[in-house]
Structure formats: C-alpha cells, structure tokens
Amino acid sequence: MKDIRLPARHRRRSPGRLAGLLMALLLVILGLSGSAAIAAPDGTAAPAPSKVRVPARAMDAVAAMQPSWNLGNTLDAIPDETSWGNPKVTKDLFDTIRAQGYRSVRIPVTWTDHQSATAPYTIDATFLSRVKQVVDWAQSDGLYVVLNVHHDSWQWISKMPADHDNVLARFNAGWTQIASAFRDEPRTLLFESVNEPAFDNATDAQKTQLLNELNTSFHKVVRSSGGGNANRLLVLPTVGCTPSQNFMDSLSATIGALHDSNLVATVHYYSWYPFSVNIAGGTRYDESAQKDLNEAFARMHDTFVAKNIPVYLGEYGLLAWPDHNHPDRVERGEALKYFEHLGYAARVAGVTTALWDPGTFAYLNRETLKWSDPALFAWIKSSWTTRSGTASFDKVFVPKSSPITAKTLTLNPNGTKFRGLWQGSTPLTPGLDYTVTDNQLTLTARALTRLTGDRRYGVNATLQARFSRGLPWTIDVITSDTPVLSNATGTTGSFTIPTQYRGDVLATMEARYADGSNAGQAGWTPYQEFNAAFSPDYPGGTIILTPDFLNALHDGTAVTLTFHFHSGATVTYHVTKSQGSVTGTTS
Incomplete structure (x- = not known):
C-alpha cells in the first residue's frame, strides 16, 4: 500500500523541492494536471501529467465523466472490504472498467468501523492508505473518481437531531483527515459529502436544515485544507439523494449561498417504486413508470443544469434487479426498456449517470471481470449514445390447447425506423410472416405455426425486431397453456404450491380476505411484492409462499390468492393459516 503524503506545509522545503514545484507550475501552464508521481531533483514526489485533462468549467468536467460506474458493496461494506461477498479490489478491475467505456x-x-467514535475521531491509517491505493489505481487508468462518506449516513450521521454536536464534530474530523490525505491528488478526484443523508425523527424542514449544515461544513473543511482541494469539484446531495422538487430546491439554495463554481449536485434514481421491486401491480414499464422517469430528469435539468449546476446521478438501477440468486422479479424486456429510456433521458437533461453495481455477480463479475449478463450491458452501453426500438412486450404466447391465430405487439420505435423481423440470420417475409400497420406488428398464424414447431411448452423460437439504429428487440415465441395448481399442506416456515407452469411465466400475486381487504405484509396493496411474499420455482414446479407473507396473514381466516401470468392467464388459489399450519386448496 502507498504511504499517505503529508500536506506540503508539513514538509521541509529544499532547493530540490523548489525545483519540483517549478516543474509542477510548468505543467499547469501547459494545461496539465497531476495524477501520479515523478521524481524531482532531490527524489521527492511532484505531480506528473495526468491522463485526463480536466475542463475548467464544472459543467464540462462532469459531462466528461459520462458514463460512470459504482464500486458498490466493497469499501463501503460493513465492517470490511470483503464482508459483503466481493473480493478485494485490484487494479485489473479498473483496467476492465476503463476498457468497457x-x-x-x-x-x-x-x-464507521475504521474511525474512532469519540474525539478526536481518528481514521485508521491503514484503512485510509488502502482507500488511497484504490483511488490512485482508478486515476492511473484515466478515470475520474468520486470518493464519499457512505453508510455512515445511517450508522451515525442519522442521529444528528438528537446528538447534533458530536455528529457534526465527527463528520468534520473525518473530512479533515480525508481532505488532508488527498489534498495533492489531481482534479480528477471529486469529494462527495455524504451518501443518501437521513435524519432520525425529523421533519422535512429539519432534514434540509441539517443537511445544509453538513454540506456547508464539508465545503468549509475541504476548501480550507488547501492544495488541490482549493478548486476540487465537490459533490453535494439532496436529503436521501431524492430527486423530489422540495429537496432539490433546498440543495440549489445551499449551492447558491456558497458562491463556488466548482460544486456538483447529486441525486439517485431507481425508477418508479412499484415497477422497481414489482409490487402493487408494477409488472410493466408502463406509462406511470415512464412518466416518473421523465419528470425526475426534467426536475434535475430545470433545477440545476439550466442554472449551470452540473448533476451527477450518483446511483441508478432497479432496486431488486438483477438478482442472480432468485427468479427475475422485474421482467427482463421491461427492465431493458427502463435502461434504454434512462440513458436517453439523461442525455437530453445533460445529466451524468453512475450505474449502481453491488458486485456479487449483479453486473460485473468481480472475480472473472466479465459481465454477468453481456446482453444487458450491451443495452446499457448503447443507451449512452443512441436510442433503440422496443415493443410492447418481448414474448408472444401461443396457447397449445387452441388453434393458432395471429398475435400482435405494438412497436415502440423511439425515433428509429422498423427494418424487419429476423430469426437468426434468416429474415421473415413481410406480408406472409408478419404485417406492420401504424406500429402494430402482427405475426401471422402461418408464421406462428412454423415457429412453434411441435408446440412443446416453453420457448419455441426467438425473433429479432431490427430498427434503423440501436439494438434489435428480442421476441420469444412461447407455447403455453393456463398453469395448473394443486392442493398442498405445510407450515408458515415452509409452504409451496405444486404448479404446472405449462410454459407460462409468473408476473404477480394478489392476496385478499373474504371481505375484499388486502392480505399479506404489504397491507397497502393487494398485489404483493415478488420474491418477498411469493416466488416461482420453475425447475421445482412450485410457487413458494414466504414465511414473511404467511406470518402476516390472520389466523384462521381464508385468503384468496390470484396469480397473474405474463400470458394474461390468471389462476385462483386459497390458503388458510391455523396455528402455524397452512392449507392450500384450488377451490
């Protein structure tokens, strides 16, 4: 690990040191900034030319940071770097990230676990050195770096309403040490005051006042530390990093009062909540989800970007997707629509976006340094520069129990032009295999008969709708019938419903008592949360009802479950809990 260099004011000046400073001044005159170390005449370190020439204007610098990626659940893991399942960071990781664009x-x-909880709130030198090593690896690859205070927000900063002075003192002490350790880093390093700040038992007005105090104090501590921190880009969040208008207005006021042209606003965006976790019937990226995204980015633009305050979207994604340890709760094609739309909206709004990657095989596999889902990454990457066409769904269900008829999807060109349907390298024939009228794509019975073949349950064929630019939209042709559920018994700790899926895919589950009221742990909606209340086990041929869901049911009261499938089929089922035992019946 590299040693942490002391601030210049603590070093003994010498003729050699002066020569090194003159060399650094020459590099500044040439428009370069330092990111590594070169030897001055006396062997001391002096800034070397950076691989990145940082624009003077904050707006231009943040624009140059697009796209961005989060090293999630690693140095922010509690208590240590590998505690949440990710391997230790290597420089190869940043080599990969840079190579991927x-x-x-x-x-x-x-x-938190590397800083004393009492005055003088000292940060462990070994940990600080490790953080600096990781930061320097990233910068050596020509990457900008945003360094922050992360889960401290809910571990101790949230106690500020009741323990104001101690929290503020610890916060200031932490940033004093961080600013000192990194004061000689180039301007490619940005500081973010605090992640998703929260304050216990506080009103919105109190939250904004406390955050203003933290952000203002952070600004004063960093700027007063001198060196590269004098004009370093500083990133300030809203309360909770929420992009709501009231919190963004408060942050805008804070930024205006600081009179500093090197400030950046940050918020996070994880989509419309029902869609992001598949609850309350949010199974599709529908008009509600699209409206939520459009309005969020419009607010970011109008509140900040239009006033020449850059916005760094410090985290984006879906709250519960992907999760390679469980069935997809967000349908894949609908998730791709979200990522495609977000990339476009960010470009229009002038917002730089940072994908939240928690590791443990979610996006980039930290062990193999390969994308866990290359096709998903291709959609994310494409969204940085262009639009791609989609359709109303990525599946066409053809019932096995009835004659084959034509099926229609709605094309969403997103400013592109539809160029045709393909199966592998073979184009389908317009007029015979499909027709397009006013963006209504209809697969003919003739084509579906050929594509479904022997009509085995499941995916029989995969098509591509190709457009004039962007990525093709994949459409699975599936033979299915209405799923069949069977009676079952079990306990609140283990209960599954035998299920013949017959090619269909589970979308959501309603749960109601006989009087029509909602049943389950999400009492505000009958549509329970996917994987939290129920989960499909396709290989095992069951639907799992979770202990959390079952324990939330009234004892001795029958509950009617309605399972909704992506084909449009629905199946009703009944469960009754009685003193820890559970009975399920189809009637």
Whole structure:
C-alpha cells in the first residue's frame, strides 16, 4: 500500500523541492494536471501529467465523466472490504472498467468501523492508505473518481437531531483527515459529502436544515485544507439523494449561498417504486413508470443544469434487479426498456449517470471481470449514445390447447425506423410472416405455426425486431397453456404450491380476505411484492409462499390468492393459516 503524503506545509522545503514545484507550475501552464508521481531533483514526489485533462468549467468536467460506474458493496461494506461477498479490489478491475467505456467511477466508502467514535475521531491509517491505493489505481487508468462518506449516513450521521454536536464534530474530523490525505491528488478526484443523508425523527424542514449544515461544513473543511482541494469539484446531495422538487430546491439554495463554481449536485434514481421491486401491480414499464422517469430528469435539468449546476446521478438501477440468486422479479424486456429510456433521458437533461453495481455477480463479475449478463450491458452501453426500438412486450404466447391465430405487439420505435423481423440470420417475409400497420406488428398464424414447431411448452423460437439504429428487440415465441395448481399442506416456515407452469411465466400475486381487504405484509396493496411474499420455482414446479407473507396473514381466516401470468392467464388459489399450519386448496 502507498504511504499517505503529508500536506506540503508539513514538509521541509529544499532547493530540490523548489525545483519540483517549478516543474509542477510548468505543467499547469501547459494545461496539465497531476495524477501520479515523478521524481524531482532531490527524489521527492511532484505531480506528473495526468491522463485526463480536466475542463475548467464544472459543467464540462462532469459531462466528461459520462458514463460512470459504482464500486458498490466493497469499501463501503460493513465492517470490511470483503464482508459483503466481493473480493478485494485490484487494479485489473479498473483496467476492465476503463476498457468497457466508462470514464469515471464512484468509490463509496464506509468509514464507521475504521474511525474512532469519540474525539478526536481518528481514521485508521491503514484503512485510509488502502482507500488511497484504490483511488490512485482508478486515476492511473484515466478515470475520474468520486470518493464519499457512505453508510455512515445511517450508522451515525442519522442521529444528528438528537446528538447534533458530536455528529457534526465527527463528520468534520473525518473530512479533515480525508481532505488532508488527498489534498495533492489531481482534479480528477471529486469529494462527495455524504451518501443518501437521513435524519432520525425529523421533519422535512429539519432534514434540509441539517443537511445544509453538513454540506456547508464539508465545503468549509475541504476548501480550507488547501492544495488541490482549493478548486476540487465537490459533490453535494439532496436529503436521501431524492430527486423530489422540495429537496432539490433546498440543495440549489445551499449551492447558491456558497458562491463556488466548482460544486456538483447529486441525486439517485431507481425508477418508479412499484415497477422497481414489482409490487402493487408494477409488472410493466408502463406509462406511470415512464412518466416518473421523465419528470425526475426534467426536475434535475430545470433545477440545476439550466442554472449551470452540473448533476451527477450518483446511483441508478432497479432496486431488486438483477438478482442472480432468485427468479427475475422485474421482467427482463421491461427492465431493458427502463435502461434504454434512462440513458436517453439523461442525455437530453445533460445529466451524468453512475450505474449502481453491488458486485456479487449483479453486473460485473468481480472475480472473472466479465459481465454477468453481456446482453444487458450491451443495452446499457448503447443507451449512452443512441436510442433503440422496443415493443410492447418481448414474448408472444401461443396457447397449445387452441388453434393458432395471429398475435400482435405494438412497436415502440423511439425515433428509429422498423427494418424487419429476423430469426437468426434468416429474415421473415413481410406480408406472409408478419404485417406492420401504424406500429402494430402482427405475426401471422402461418408464421406462428412454423415457429412453434411441435408446440412443446416453453420457448419455441426467438425473433429479432431490427430498427434503423440501436439494438434489435428480442421476441420469444412461447407455447403455453393456463398453469395448473394443486392442493398442498405445510407450515408458515415452509409452504409451496405444486404448479404446472405449462410454459407460462409468473408476473404477480394478489392476496385478499373474504371481505375484499388486502392480505399479506404489504397491507397497502393487494398485489404483493415478488420474491418477498411469493416466488416461482420453475425447475421445482412450485410457487413458494414466504414465511414473511404467511406470518402476516390472520389466523384462521381464508385468503384468496390470484396469480397473474405474463400470458394474461390468471389462476385462483386459497390458503388458510391455523396455528402455524397452512392449507392450500384450488377451490
């Protein structure tokens, strides 16, 4: 690990040191900034030319950071770097990220277990040195870096309403040490005051006042530390990093009061909540989800970007997707629509976006340094520069129990032009295999008969709708019938419903008592949360009802479950809990 260099004011000046400073001044005159170390005449370190020439204007610098990626659940893991299942960071990781087209990385850090909880709130030197090593690896690859205070937000900063002075003192002490350790880093390093700040038992007005105090104090501590921190880009969040208008207005006021042209606003965006976790019937990326995204980015633009305050979207994604340890709760094609739309909306709004990657095989496999889902990454990457066409769904269900008829999807060209349907390298024939009228794509009975073949349950063929630019939209042709459920018994700790899926795919589950009221742990909606209340086990031929869902049911009261499938089929089922035992019946 590299040693942490002391601030210049603590070093003994010498003729050699002066020569090194003159060399650094020459590099500044040439428009370069330092990111590594070169030897001055006396062997001391002096800034070397960076691989990145940082624009003077904050707006231009943040634009140059697009796209960005999060090193999630690593240095922010509690208590240590590998505690949440990710391997230790290597320089190869940043080599990969840079090669994949990323221009910046956000490095979340949780300092709590590496900082004393009492004055003088000292940060462990070994941990600080490790953080610096990781930051320097990223910068050596020409990446901008955003370094922050992360889960400290809910571990101790949230107690600020009741313990104001101690929290503020610890916060200031932490940033004093971080600013000192990194004061000689180039301007490619940005500081973010705190991630998703929260305050216990506080009103919105109190939250904004406390965050203003933290952001203002952070600004004063960093700027007063001198060196590269004098004009370093500083990133300030809204309350909870929420893009709601009231919190963004408050942050805008804070930024205006600081009179500093090197400030950046940050918020996070994880989509419309029902869609992001598949609850309350949010199974599709529908008009509600699209409206939520459009309005969020419009607010970011109008509140900040239009006033020449850059916006760094420090985290984006879906709250519960992907999760390679469980069935997909967000349908794949609908998730791709979200990522495609977000990339476009960010470009229109002038917002730099940072994908939240928690590791453990979610996006980039930290062990193999390969994308866990290359096709998904292709959609994310494409969204950085262009639009791709989609359709109303990525599946066409053909019932096995009835004659084959034509099926229609709605094309969403997104500014592109539809160029045809393909199966592998073979184009389908317009007029015979499909027709297009006013963006209504209809697969003929003739084509579906050929594509379904022997009509085995499941995916029989995969098509591509190709457009004039962007990525093709994949359409699975599936033979299915209405699923069949069977009676079952079990306990609140283990209960499954025998299920013949017959090619269909589970979308959501309603749960109601006989009087029509909602049943289950999500009492505000009858549509329970996918994987939290229920989960399909396709290989095992069951639907799992979770202990959390079953324990939330009234004892001795029958509950009617309605399972909704992506084909449009619905199946009704009944469960009754009685003193820990559970009975399920089809009637």
